[in-house]
Amino acid sequence: xxxxxxxxxxxxxxxxxxxxxxxxxxxxxxxxxxxxxxxxxxxxxxxxxxxxxxxxxxxxxxxxxxxxxxxxxxxxxxxxxxxxxxxxxxxxxxxxxxxxxxxxxxxxxxxxxxxxxxxxxxxxxxxxxxxxxxxxxxxxxxxxxxxxxxxxxxxxxxxxxxxxxxxxxxxxxxxxxxxxxxxxxxxxxxxxxxxxxxxxxxxxxxxxxxxxxxxxxxxxxxxxxxxxxxxxxxxxxxxxxxxxxxxxxxxxxxxxxxxxxxxxxxxxxxxxxxxxxxxxxxxxxxxxxxxxxxxxxxxxxxxxxxx
Amino acid sequence: xxxxxxxxxxxxxxxxxxxxxxxxxxxxxxxxxxxxxxxxxxxxxxxxxxxxxxxxxxxxxxxxxxxxxxxxxxxxxxxxxxxxxxxxxxxxxxxxxxxxxxxxxxxxxxxxxxxxxxxxxxxxxxxxxxxxxxxxxxxxxxxxxxxxxxxxxxxxxxxxxxxxxxxxxxxxxxxxxxxxxxxxxxxxxxxxxxxxxxxxxxxxxxxxxxxxxxxxxxxxxxxxxxxxxxxxxxxxxxxxxxxxxxxxxxxxxxxxxxxxxxxxxxxxxxxxxxxxxxxxxxxxxxxxxxxxxxx
Numbered sequence: 001x002x003x004x005x006x007x008x009x010x011x012x013x014x015x016x017x018x019x020x021x022x023x024x025x026x027x028x029x030x031x032x033x034x035x036x037x038x039x040x041x042x043x044x045x046x047x048x049x050x051x052x053x054x055x056x057x058x059x060x061x062x063x064x065x066x067x068x069x070x071x072x073x074x075x076x077x078x079x080x081x082x083x084x085x086x087x088x089x090x091x092x093x094x095x096x097x098x099x100x101x102x103x104x105x106x107x108x109x110x111x112x113x114x115x116x117x118x119x120x121x122x123x124x125x126x127x128x129x130x131x132x133x134x135x136x137x138x139x140x141x142x143x144x145x146x147x148x149x150x151x152x153x154x155x156x157x158x159x160x161x162x163x164x165x166x167x168x169x170x171x172x173x174x175x176x177x178x179x180x181x182x183x184x185x186x187x188x189x190x191x192x193x194x195x196x197x198x199x200x201x202x203x204x205x206x207x208x209x210x211x212x213x214x215x216x217x218x219x220x221x222x223x224x225x226x227x228x229x230x231x232x233x234x235x236x237x238x239x240x241x242x243x244x245x246x247x248x249x250x251x252x253x254x255x256x257x258x259x260x261x262x263x264x265x266x267x268x269x270x271x272x273x274x275x276x277x278x279x280x281x282x283x284x285x286x287x288x289x290x291x292x293x294x295x296x297x298x299x300x301x302x303x304x305x306x307x
Numbered sequence: 308x309x310x311x312x313x314x315x316x317x318x319x320x321x322x323x324x325x326x327x328x329x330x331x332x333x334x335x336x337x338x339x340x341x342x343x344x345x346x347x348x349x350x351x352x353x354x355x356x357x358x359x360x361x362x363x364x365x366x367x368x369x370x371x372x373x374x375x376x377x378x379x380x381x382x383x384x385x386x387x388x389x390x391x392x393x394x395x396x397x398x399x400x401x402x403x404x405x406x407x408x409x410x411x412x413x414x415x416x417x418x419x420x421x422x423x424x425x426x427x428x429x430x431x432x433x434x435x436x437x438x439x440x441x442x443x444x445x446x447x448x449x450x451x452x453x454x455x456x457x458x459x460x461x462x463x464x465x466x467x468x469x470x471x472x473x474x475x476x477x478x479x480x481x482x483x484x485x486x487x488x489x490x491x492x493x494x495x496x497x498x499x500x501x502x503x504x505x506x507x508x509x510x511x512x513x514x515x516x517x518x519x520x521x522x523x524x525x526x527x528x529x530x531x532x533x534x535x536x537x538x539x540x541x542x543x544x545x546x547x548x549x550x551x552x553x554x555x556x557x558x559x560x561x562x563x564x565x566x567x568x569x570x571x572x573x574x575x576x577x578x579x580x581x582x583x584x585x586x587x588x589x590x591x592x593x594x595x596x597x598x599x600x601x602x
Contacts, residue, residue, distance in 0.1 A: 012415065019409060019412075022409075023435050026450050030449055063454045064454065103341055104342070106342065109334040110334045129346065131583065133556060134541070135556040136580060139559060140356065143569060168345070191332040230440055232440070233542065236560075250441060265442045272438050
């Protein structure tokens with residue numbers, strides 16, 4: 001009996017190791033190849049001083065290891081298309097995070113304690129925004145923006161503004177679900193106590209509700225930021241002439257690229273990793289006490305997509 | 308209004324079991340107005356115009372006339388495009404089943420055997436989930452490259468085939484499946500397994516009769532959670548399939564990028580949503596039925 005348990009456990013552990021390797025090996029290889037030299041054949045015919053100034057079509061086979069260099073990082077950071085695109089993406093993502101979180105927070109507050117019959121249609125709409133494939137939302141938004149612009153010239157033409165408008169639809173829904181999950185989990189006992197002690201609705205919200213909702217608000221904002229920053233499909237159709245980081249990354253991946261792309265992707269991965277760890281720490285610290293002795297972290301659950 | 312509603316409720320419940328509440332915090336309904344307005348204009352608006360476009364008639368290059376022309380839908384249901392729908396749904400189904408087969412044991416392992424490192428293992432699943440989808444797909448492409456080690460030394464040359472697309476689907480959506488299934492396994496009462504084995508059940512029987520049954524709702528939810536975006540997938544077939552293995556999403560994109568046949572692209576979009584809604588409605592029916600019977 002005991003031996004059987006042990007072998008089953010070993011089997012599962014071995015499988016888990018294989019799966020973790022499957023998840024991380026490609027990412028690690030990509031990071032490693034950010035330090036890869038151009039192929040020996042390409043270097044033989046090259047006479048400049050900086051080997052990372054070779055154009056994509058002349059660097060030869062870079063999917064095998066050719067030797068160590070760190071010059072792709074400076075090449076990537078000085079690239080005339082990548083850096084402006086990253087700045088544009090950061091800007092749109094920050095705006096999307098703020099707008100989505102505010103919309104989501106307002107809706108979450110009202111919906112959490114609304115009668116189910118009133119809430120159902122709104123919930124259906126929210127789930128619809130999450131279920132409709134992004135490619136469908138992208139092409140629908142494209143024709144919508146073009147038509148509206150043709151009829152109302154005050155409406156922004158395709159560009160940063162239309163990317164933002166499209167992304168907020170999806171992100172506001174995600175933000176609303178995360179914040180509502182925590183709001184429901186919190187209960188209303190403390191708010192009631194604040195009212196009993198003579199605090200008005202606005203003061204209660206500012207001093208009691210909002211601080212306790214903060215972890216979920218931060219999680220929602222971070223998730224919106226990440227989704228917006230990574231989003232390729234929607235901006236690919238509604239960007240006009242604006243280039244975002246996923247758009248230049250995508251065209252680099254499809255049509256000729258250098259390890260400079262790996263270098264920038266590796267920097268991004270490092271930043272994301274740091275953000276995930278910080279978020280996890282914030283959410284772990286702010287566990288909510290729901291009932292006697294029962295401790296949960298609804299914000300974390302929601303951020304992980306568990307609700 | 309709140310007071311009028313509360314009085315009969317309090318009267319119905321014995322005073323001893325229900326504390327008299329001085330206040331029931333509620334936020335005004337108008338707080339939903341901003342997002343409701345936003346969804347109406349920027350989500351339902353585009354959807355409405357998509358329907359209008361799918362019924363419009365293409366006139367020359369790029370201009371069209373609104374009307375009630377169903378010829379686009381006839382083209383969508385022609386054998387050429389039905390093949391693409393079939394391929395997309397089949398591929399998404401296979402991808403989902405593979406994801407379940409790969410991911411369920413990992414979630415089980417985390418919930419059953421880990422304690423100290425559970426949080427770390429979970430975090431390691433979350434990290435890929437938060438990193439860029441494009442970067443992960445690109446990372447996979449490097450590994451699968453025909454000039455790379457996998458193709459040259461091991462003879463596994465699958466880039467730009469359906470196998471690469473399948474691997475890409477599992478690779479990208481695995482974390483999204485593991486998380487909800489882990490949540491349902493985490494709620495499992497493992498003493499039930501002990502009781503079953505004490506009463507003579509073999510471990511596999513105990514797993515099948517207890518663990519699997521209790522976590523099946525989580526598996527179905529997680530499966531749908533990955534099946535839906537897999538069906539609408541656009542990036543993976545493009546980068547890893549290299550245009551040789553197009554999904555419906557890619558064909559839709561082509562109608563707007565290259566072919567400039569927007570009415571047909573719109574009709575394809577409606578078709579894709581219709582195909583997906585079958586699965587979503589089936590799921591909702593099953594889920595509500597389960598709730599009714601308390602399973």
